[in-house]
Amino acid sequence: xxxxxxxxxxxxxxxxxxxxxxxxxxxxxxxxxxxxxxxxxxxxxxxxxxxxxxxxxxxxxxxxxxxxxxxxxxxxxxxxxxxxxxxxxxxxxxxxxxxxxxxxxxxxxxxxxxxxxxxxxxxxxxxxxxxxxxxxxxxxxxxxxxxxxxxxxxxxxxxxxxxxxxxxxxxxxxxxxxxxxxxxxxxxxxxxxxxxxx
Amino acid sequence: xxxxxxxxxxxxxxxxxxxxxxxxxxxxxxxxxxxxxxxxxxxxxxxxxxxxxxxxxxxxxxxxxxxxxxxxxxxxxxxxxxxxxxxxxxxxxxxxxxxxxxxxxxxxxxxxxxxxxxxxxxxxxxxxxxxxxxxxxxxxxxxxxxxxxxxxxxxxxxxxxxxxxxxxxxxxxxxxxxxxxxxxxxxxxxxxxxxxxxxxxxxxxxxxxxxxxxxxxxxxxxxxxxxxxxxxxxxxxxxxxxxxxxxxxxxxxxxxxxxxxxxxxxxxxxxxxxxxxxxxxxxxxxxxxxxxxxxxxxxxxxxxxxxxxxxxxxxxxxxxxxxxxxxxxxxxxxxxxxxxxxxxxxxxxxxxxxxxxxxxxxxxxxxxxxxxxxxxxxxxxxxxxxxxxxxxxxxxxxxxxxxxxxxxxxxxxxxxxxxxxxxxxxxxxxxxxxxxxxxxxxxxxxxxxxxxxxxxxxxxxxxxxxxxxxx
Numbered sequence: 171x172x173x174x175x176x177x178x179x180x181x182x183x184x185x186x187x188x189x190x191x192x193x194x195x196x197x198x199x200x201x202x203x204x205x206x207x208x209x210x211x212x213x214x215x216x217x218x219x220x221x222x223x224x225x226x227x228x229x230x231x232x233x234x235x236x237x238x239x240x241x242x243x244x245x246x247x248x249x250x251x252x253x254x255x256x257x258x259x260x261x262x263x264x265x266x267x268x269x270x271x272x273x274x275x276x277x278x279x280x281x282x283x284x285x286x287x288x289x290x291x292x293x294x295x296x297x298x299x300x301x302x303x304x305x306x307x308x309x310x311x312x313x314x315x316x317x318x319x320x321x322x323x324x325x326x327x328x329x330x331x332x333x334x335x336x337x338x339x340x341x342x343x344x345x346x347x348x349x350x351x352x353x354x355x356x357x358x359x360x361x362x363x364x365x366x367x368x
Numbered sequence: 369x370x371x372x373x374x375x376x377x378x379x380x381x382x383x384x385x386x387x388x389x390x391x392x393x394x395x396x397x398x399x400x401x402x403x404x405x406x407x408x409x410x411x412x413x414x415x416x417x418x419x420x421x422x423x424x425x426x427x428x429x430x431x432x433x434x435x436x437x438x439x440x441x442x443x444x445x446x447x448x449x450x451x452x453x454x455x456x457x458x459x460x461x462x463x464x465x466x467x468x469x470x471x472x473x474x475x476x477x478x479x480x481x482x483x484x485x486x487x488x489x490x491x492x493x494x495x496x497x498x499x500x501x502x503x504x505x506x507x508x509x510x511x512x513x514x515x516x517x518x519x520x521x522x523x524x525x526x527x528x529x530x531x532x533x534x535x536x537x538x539x540x541x542x543x544x545x546x547x548x549x550x551x552x553x554x555x556x557x558x559x560x561x562x563x564x565x566x567x568x569x570x571x572x573x574x575x576x577x578x579x580x581x582x583x584x585x586x587x588x589x590x591x592x593x594x595x596x597x598x599x600x601x602x603x604x605x606x607x608x609x610x611x612x613x614x615x616x617x618x619x620x621x622x623x624x625x626x627x628x629x630x631x632x633x634x635x636x637x638x639x640x641x642x643x644x645x646x647x648x649x650x651x652x653x654x655x656x657x658x659x660x661x662x663x664x665x666x667x668x669x670x671x672x673x674x675x676x677x678x679x680x681x682x683x684x685x686x687x688x689x690x691x692x693x694x695x696x697x698x699x700x701x702x703x704x705x706x707x708x709x710x711x712x713x714x715x716x717x718x719x720x721x722x723x724x725x726x727x728x729x730x731x732x733x734x735x736x737x738x739x740x741x742x743x744x745x746x747x748x749x750x751x752x753x754x755x756x757x758x759x760x761x762x763x764x765x766x767x768x769x770x771x772x773x774x775x776x777x778x779x780x781x782x783x784x785x786x787x788x789x790x791x792x793x794x795x796x797x798x799x800x801x802x803x804x805x806x807x808x809x810x811x812x813x814x815x816x817x818x819x820x821x822x823x824x825x826x827x828x829x830x831x832x833x834x835x836x837x838x839x
Contacts, residue, residue, distance in 0.1 A: 189685055190561055190661050194799040198806070199778045203432060203446035205406035205453045207514075217806040222787075247562040250595065250661075251799060252778075253497040254404065255513030276565055276597045277497060281513035335388040335529055344387060347527035348415070351519055354383050354392050358420070358525055361383045361394045366629065367490055368396050368424060 175343040176286055179268040180313040181240030183323075184230050185301045186215065191244055192251035193278065197260040199252075210256055211263030235308040243301055244271040246294075249278025258282040268314045270321060270330065272297060283336040286345045290314045292321060296328040316340050370636035373602055374533045374568045377508045377633055381491045383525055390527045397485060397492040397507075398425040398520045400463075401476050402432055402450040403780065404495030408517035409457040417522040419461040424524060426485055427458050428466040430475045431780045435743050435770035438468070447781065461521075474746020474772040477501040477714035481585065482748050484614025487626075488603035489633035493520055498714050498796065500591040503600030504584035505607055506633055508568070510598050531597065532566055532642035537573035540649035545829075545836035547724075548583035549716060549794070549814035551575065553655040553665045555587075555647060556594040561663040564596025567642070570635065571601050575649050581610040582720045589715045590796050593662040602634040656701050656827060657798045657812040659689030664798075665812070666701055668829045674698040692800055693809050694788065702827055704811070707789040709740040709822035710803075711767075711815045713777040716794035717745025721815045722753050726761045728819065728834040734766030735825030741783065742767045743775040767822070779804025792821035 201213040219231050226232045242261060248271035249257060258281045261269070268288045282289050292300070303323050304310055313322040314330065316337060321330050332340070339345040362368045371379075383392040400408075405427070412418070419425065432447040442448040451468075458465035466472040466479055473479070477498050480486040488506035492499060495517045502509035516526055536559075538551060556563075569591050576584065584601045591599030601607075608627050611617045618626040653667035664685075666672065674697025678686040690697050695704070711717075711725060722742065734740040742762045744750035750772055753759060759769045776783040777795035784804025785791055791803055791810050798810035811827065820830035831837055 188688065192661070192797075192799045194778075194797070194802050198801050199431075199780045200804065202403055203444070203450060203780060205449060206410060207407055217801050222806055247565070247595070250561060251497065251592075251797060253495060253499075253511035253513055255407075255495075255515060258513075273562060273565065275562065275595065277511055277513065277592075281515070284513065284515045333529070335390045338388045342387070346515065347386060347388070347390070348515075348519055348522065350386055351392060351523040351525050351527060352417075354523070354525065357383045357392075358394065358523060361381065362421065362524065365380065365394070365396055366626070367487060368394075368421070 173343040173346060174286065176288060176340040176345065177317045178313055178315045179241070179288055180311055181267060182236070182238060182309060183241035183243055183300070183304045183312040184236040184239035185243040185304065186218065186231065187245065189245040190247045190250055193249055193254050193257040194251055196249065196257040197254065202254060202256050207256065207259040207263065210260040211265070214260040214264040240265055240267045241312045241314065242266045242269045243297060243304070244269070246272035248274050250275035253277045255281045258285050258287055262287050270297065270300065270314065283339060284346050286340065288314055288316050288332060288340055290321060290330040290332055292328060292330045299326065299328065370639040372533050372570060372635040372639045372641065373506055373600060373633050374508060374531065374570065377489055377491065378530060380489070386527055388527065390529050392525050393528050394491060394525050395493045395520050396424060396490045399476050399480055399492065399494035399499070400425060400427045400517065401496065402429045402454040404514050405457065405517055406450065406453045407514045408521060411515070411518045412521055419463065419521045421524045422462040425463045425521065426466070426480070427454060427463055428473050428476050428479050429454055429468065431774045431778065433773035434782050435773045435775045436782070438771060471747050471751070474749065475714045475717060475774055477589065478717060478745035478749065481505065482614065482746060484611050484617035487611065488607060488630035493526065497592040498589050500598045501585050501589040501714055503588040503591065503598050504581060506600055506603035506630065508598055508600070511592060531568040533570055534564070534567045534643040534645060535570045535572055535641040536645050536647060538571065538575035538647045538649055539573050540575065542575055542649050542652065545654055545816070545831035546652055547814040547816065548579060548586035550652050550655045552587045552590040553657065553662065553812065554652045556590065556663045557665045558647065559594055559645065561593065561661050562595040564591065564594040567596050569594070569596040569599035570641070571599060576601055580720060581606055582718045585718070586715055590662065593796060603630050654814065654817050654830060656817065658693065658695060658701050660692055660798060660800050662796065662798060662812060664689055668702055671698055671700050672696070702829060704827045705790065706738060706792045706821050706826060708785060708791040709734070709738055709818050710776045710791055710793045710795065711818050712743030712745060712775050713795040714745065715796040716815045717743060717749065719749050719752050721794065722758050725815050725819045726758045728816065729761050729765040732765055732823045734822045737825055738822050740767045740822040741770055741776065743770040744772050746772045776803055778802060792818045792827065794818050
């Protein structure tokens, strides 16, 4: 099961401003009544994008200038709340290939990495600079360099942080650990045997 | 070397170190439900994998179950498809399923402990962030995503980075009318909604020592709301007393051996913590959230923060919350009118929660403008409550008495807010849209505070409404 080595991702970007954007915001629970992840993309940030009557709100995610964006920019503690993998699945299925935020909630970060969706942590002022540059020129190419932990946009470059284990997994093509977990079968049996409750 | 419970349990479950540097950790107990497991079984089939240790996975159905409709098929075809899928998967892979006709169905975090499946010194995972609840027994219990559910099904292991440990001492005595819910809402207010990122929380101190197991579960349940992936309490005599005689608890000669082993997992008195925080019980009052995350809570007698008075780094958050909640900064939280009152959820849907409220309800009645629902967390809780006549007390007071399920905590079932209704809720999240209406407004509080709001028609101090202090 060879996976793609994700050394960098790039594309145009869009900002969903604010801290503590929770997974109910990313994918409201009412859209999780499903038995596959197919089709979740169209419900990403549904209530952020739409009024209750289904008409569109004024939001960057509805703005044609940012159509086709594939890098998501947000604030601190992004993805907090529920452990639903539906959240990063919806983001990925809506066409995003990388997320830049001031910080990520633990479970969301792990879920995203397992899908090969890099989550880069950047300083508040750097995020503001990226967002301002994108606002000024929505066609600007934003690059998350996973390997060197840099974000490049136009002529500018800022430092970002991606936890070592995630960076290793992404760049080495082992972001989904299932193959390696399966290889440990004999050791799994030995561990299980030593636990009286198993 | 002296170790914390977290380190001891972690070490006992290490399989090996992975190439990423993460640990392959054995997960002894796996709990699944209908929302986050079907895709995992789908992945297993796609990859041609089986379930490695079927008897260590336990299933129930909770999120999508209607609490006022018991006949199948459910009127919602999507919900019906989900329960059918779980049934099919459990049967095909030989997994124990506490189904609707078992008498044991309920919210997964209530079912595990009451069946004795949740035990000290174990690792527990579930595709649900409130898995932290099970830490009340001295277990490492974590919420995971669906790909990780697949990993556990296929290998009974996860790839995980080790967490740091923060000990939180809650010192002193809680005043009458102050509950476990207030303790955890206060901790989250003090440490922040992301204060626990990268940490396991070890809750300790006199207040935790004095708590019942059900109260400890309420505290551990909301660890994730403080950013901590798991929270735990060291096992003690109360833990063992709770587990004795439960269906999946060890019995006979095995019981004493198990208790001895469980005791050995408690943190050593001289172990090192990455951080230690002291919280004083005297500073904890009945707490109510006014905003859109669980850290936006205040004591019942405090005023809602205003943008002007908020610290610079919180102004934007306060402004966004006030706008959504349609509340005025600087106004008292007490007196805010409510439309719905919800008692239930994995946070506060246990027998003791219902008993605590029921003792104060006789002679009171839900305000005319309020819809109040009481939802037992499991069929076992419902049966015990009904045996004690609690259902009659709730109904006489004007509550609807429902069947077991997640109900209005997250509205994946017919129980939902409508429009911008205000709900006094004993659940765990006040996120925008959480209770089913994109503009619905949630105020988190203890079950007795929910009852006080229900009978008053507005946010009220349960100590005054029910004369709590005099009892």
